[in-house]
Amino acid sequence: MTSWCDSSAGGQTAAVRSGQVTATALVEAHLDRISARNPSLNAICTLAADQAIARAGAIDSAHAAGLPLGPLAGVVTRIKDVTPVRNMRTTYGSPLFADHVPSESALVVRRLEAAGAIVIGKTNSPEFAAGANTVNKVFGATHNPYQHGLSAGGSTGGGAVGAATGMIALAEGTDFGGSLRVPAAFCGVYGLRPTVGLIPSHPVPDPWDTGRVHGPIARTPGDIALALDAMRGPASESAIAVPDHADHHADPGTPPAEALRIGFAADITGIGIDPGPARAFALAMERISALVRTEDSGFFVPETRDAYRVARALWMAVQYRDLFDRGHTLAPALSRNIAAGRSLTGDQIAKAHATRAALWHRWQDLFARFDVLITPTVPVDPFPITQGWPCTVAGTELDDDVDWIAPTYAVTLMGLPALQVPFGKTPAGFPFGLQLIGPRFLANA
Numbered sequence: 001m002t003s004w005c006d007s008s009a010g011g012q013t014a015a016v017r018s019g020q021v022t023a024t025a026l027v028e029a030h031l032d033r034i035s036a037r038n039p040s041l042n043a044i045c046t047l048a049a050d051q052a053i054a055r056a057g058a059i060d061s062a063h064a065a066g067l068p069l070g071p072l073a074g075v076v077t078r079i080k081d082v083t084p085v086r087n088m089r090t091t092y093g094s095p096l097f098a099d100h101v102p103s104e105s106a107l108v109v110r111r112l113e114a115a116g117a118i119v120i121g122k123t124n125s126p127e128f129a130a131g132a133n134t135v136n137k138v139f140g141a142t143h144n145p146y147q148h149g150l151s152a153g154g155s156t157g158g159g160a161v162g163a164a165t166g167m168i169a170l171a172e173g174t175d176f177g178g179s180l181r182v183p184a185a186f187c188g189v190y191g192l193r194p195t196v197g198l199i200p201s202h203p204v205p206d207p208w209d210t211g212r213v214h215g216p217i218a219r220t221p222g223d224i225a226l227a228l229d230a231m232r233g234p235a236s237e238s239a240i241a242v243p244d245h246a247d248h249h250a251d252p253g254t255p256p257a258e259a260l261r262i263g264f265a266a267d268i269t270g271i272g273i274d275p276g277p278a279r280a281f282a283l284a285m286e287r288i289s290a291l292v293r294t295e296d297s298g299f300f301v302p303e304t305r306d307a308y309r310v311a312r313a314l315w316m317a318v319q320y321r322d323l324f325d326r327g328h329t330l331a332p333a334l335s336r337n338i339a340a341g342r343s344l345t346g347d348q349i350a351k352a353h354a355t356r357a358a359l360w361h362r363w364q365d366l367f368a369r370f371d372v373l374i375t376p377t378v379p380v381d382p383f384p385i386t387q388g389w390p391c392t393v394a395g396t397e398l399d400d401d402v403d404w405i406a407p408t409y410a411v412t413l414m415g416l417p418a419l420q421v422p423f424g425k426t427p428a429g430f431p432f433g434l435q436l437i438g439p440r441f442l443a444n445a
Contacts (some may be wrong), residue, residue, distance in 0.1 A: 004434055005033045005166035009075045009223040012169055013116070016063065016074035022057035023063075023074035030076045034120075034167045040148060045081055045139040046089045046122040052076070055118045055304055070116030072230055077112060079442025081122040082129045083214070084203070085109050088119070093127040093136035095329060107238075108172060108214045108231050115230035120168065123158030128320065129174055129212075130334040131155055132182050132405050133388055136329070138433060141385045144428055151384040153183030159217050160187040170227050172215040177312065178378075180215045180421040185227035185377035185433030188422045190224050191217045193408075195440045196415035199231045200238035201356060207239035210415055211315045224419070230445070260289070263370035264296030269406035270302035272394030273379035280432040281376045284423045288374070297373060298365055303355050304410045305403060310344060310352035312402070312414060319340025333388075333401055346424040363414050367439040375407050377420045377433035379384040411437055417445040 004012060004026055015021045031049055039046045046406035059073055075431040079085050082092050086109075091097045107112075113119060124134050124142045134142040142157045145164050152161045159171030160183035162249025173180045175193040184191025192215045199214045216227035219283045264285050267273050273281070288294055316337040323330060324338050367375060380390045389401045398404060411418045419436045426432050438445065 004029045007071040009169040009218060010028065010220070010226055012073065013073050013075050016059070017069060023059040026074050026076055027052045027056040027120065030167060031119060033165070037165045037167055040143065040336075041161050041165065042140055042142050043123055043152070043165070044078065044121055044167060045091070045124040045306055046160060048088055048119065048121045051088070052118050052120040052280070059116060059118070059270040062422060070114060071226060072112065072170075073116030075117045075169050076120050077117045077172060078121050078123045078159060078162055078168045078172045079109055079119055080129070081125045081157055082155075082172070082174060083109060084117060085171060086121070088122065090122065091138050093125045093129070093138055095137050095419060096323070096326065100133035100140050104203070107200055107235055111233070112172065112227075112230055117170065123156070123162055123171060125155050127331045129155035129176065130316070130331065130337060132178060132402070133385065134183070135157060135385060144382045144384065146173060147382065151186065151385050152185035153378075153382070155179040155183075156191070156217060157183045159213060160184050160189055160191065163187070163217050163219055164189050168219070169218070170223060173215060173217055174212050175215055175412070176212040176315070177308075177402055177412055178298070178405040179416060180217060181377050181408045181433070181435060182405055184217050184420040185422070185431065186382045188431030189217055189219050190221055190422065191215065191420040192224050192228065192445060193411065194228065194232070194445055195239070195416045195417045197240045197242040197378065198441075198445075199228075200233075200235035202235060202237035205319050207237075209315070210240060211311065211412060221421075224387060226308055236339055257292055260292060260372060261370045262292060262294045262372050263299065263366070264294055264374040264375060265297045265299045266376065267379070268299050268301055268375055268382045269304050269410050270300065271305075271379060271398070271403055271406045272396055273376060274394055276381055276426040276428050277376055277379055277432060280424060280426045281434075284434055285374070293372075297366065297370060301359055301374060301410060304359060304413055305400075305406055307352045307355040307359065308406075308413050309400065309408050310348055311356070312409075313337055313340035313344055314349060314444065315341070318346070342425045360414060371438065371442070375435045375437065377408065379407060379428045380404060380407065381428050407435060411435070416440060417442060420444065
């Protein structure tokens, strides 16, 4: 039965509908896989086996009675440990909330469950999802499935590892600087940061937040689409939720592959790229160029880095202002970010907004020439968990602990959609990922 753990979410729910397998059997298979793989990887931080089995039983009973099933019926999923789930321990990766049990589920969780997904527990995250390395003081470190002791990325590291190893079929996550895309790249799976407002966020400290978004991680692009369908849609709870759009599986505004204008760039922000990933990117573009028309875009926006630093610091101060007085208990990187936000001047914020506006117009000019821009998702191979982040890229020492994810946070700053796509391996044998970036609502992503 555990072989079901390696099938797609779409295949699993189709099998439940056809009677080939029960939802209960799917849950039991995933529990077996979790028992076998999680002790060494530490991706799953809270297990809710009884709740999942009860939920599966209800789906099986509904199916036996001939009642309609949701589009994700029987699909086993886990929720990132910064996203509230009713009556399920949710710690935010912080000792401050080590025993916290929410009384309300986030809107995105309610939507997944309404579609028939079975929440089997929570996936590990750095404290308050602040960081691209999944380590916290409550549950410890999540390991890369390709080599123990290396980073799985972050902050949705537990979700990416869970999906990559078949412990879950789908993972819910959040993305601010690259928290869905970076771990998906390090673990060899798909991760989508959707257009801001497409998947509403609630509850959140700031209903106007355009930085952090919810999104899915999965093993196939079809499963990403299934999850997106369940998660998206307007909501009165969100101040920035957008109206629903046409079915993104067959969007008439999307040209066929042979007509796509595809641009590429190895380094759009000036941080460089290590030799291994650079070689993998060159090979990937050779393969893609043999199938569709591509062109070196020459796109380069190094100004992104200073503007994002300000935007990130301000975001941290808004989101976590109530925690600042307890800063001594927070992870050092999180404390630094909150403090940086509180010390910003009006002039710094105004300058960052002006830079962001100028960058927006440059991105619009780019999309007048290309339908999609392809970049590497991350410029480095997975690094030791104990290192925290890579201190150098392409031999150059970094002066900021988040600059190595500049290829992903450049997208965040613009509110654009981006899909991480696994595409071969680097010379060191680790998964390599391409980031496909499009204009807002391209194929309704």
